[in-house]
Amino acid sequence: MAAERADDGVGEAADTNRRARTPVTGTASEAPDGEDAAGADAKAAVAVDPKVAAAVAAAEAAGPQHGETVRVDSWIWSVRLVKTRSAGATACKGGHVRVNGDRVKPAHSLRVGDEVRLVHEGRERIVVVKRLIRKRVGAPVAVQCYVDNSPPPPPREAVAPAGIRDRGTGRPTKRDRRDMERLRGAGGRPGGH
Secondary structure, rough: OHHHHOOOOOOHHHHHHHHHOOOOOOOOOOOOOOOOOHHHHHHHHHHHHHHHHHHHHHHHHHHOOOOEEEEEEHHHHOOOOOOOOEEHHHHEHOOOOOOOOOOOOOOOOOOOOEEEEEEOOOEEEEEEEEOOOOOOOOHHHHHHHHEOOOOOOOOOOOOOOOOOOOOOOOOOOOOHHHHHHHHHHOOOOOOOO
């Protein structure tokens, strides 16, 4: 019975479907082992981390086909440069997103190789598009969709927290409260009494 299943071509059809779903990134030249170049590239990606490679494959399958484009607001949300798509659209409308040096509207079409500059939360992010995706993906997959040329973030200032009291010290006295207000910058009484 198992021999009949192997001969009925179901296995070949499944193999053909698997090849049809594999994204073609290069030419259809034959690799030395008889597989095409896309299959060899997919195997190289799987060798890095199987979970990340599977997520990348799923993102590519859900993404645009060859020659299609993606909206800039959708892409910056998909690769986790902004938290929401509406925040991406708002950034575009406010002139905080530039593609190849030009301010763009949210519906601007991105292509592979475009340079996207985004000013977000006081920091400029400069990324070059490597892969177009439409759906939001996890952080390990998102970083594979662009080349980050951003300057390093400014160092965080080591500021001692003002007005933090130790547990179990009880309720602050009037003097303690005034000292905490002075440290926090909250305006107490001008006379200080």
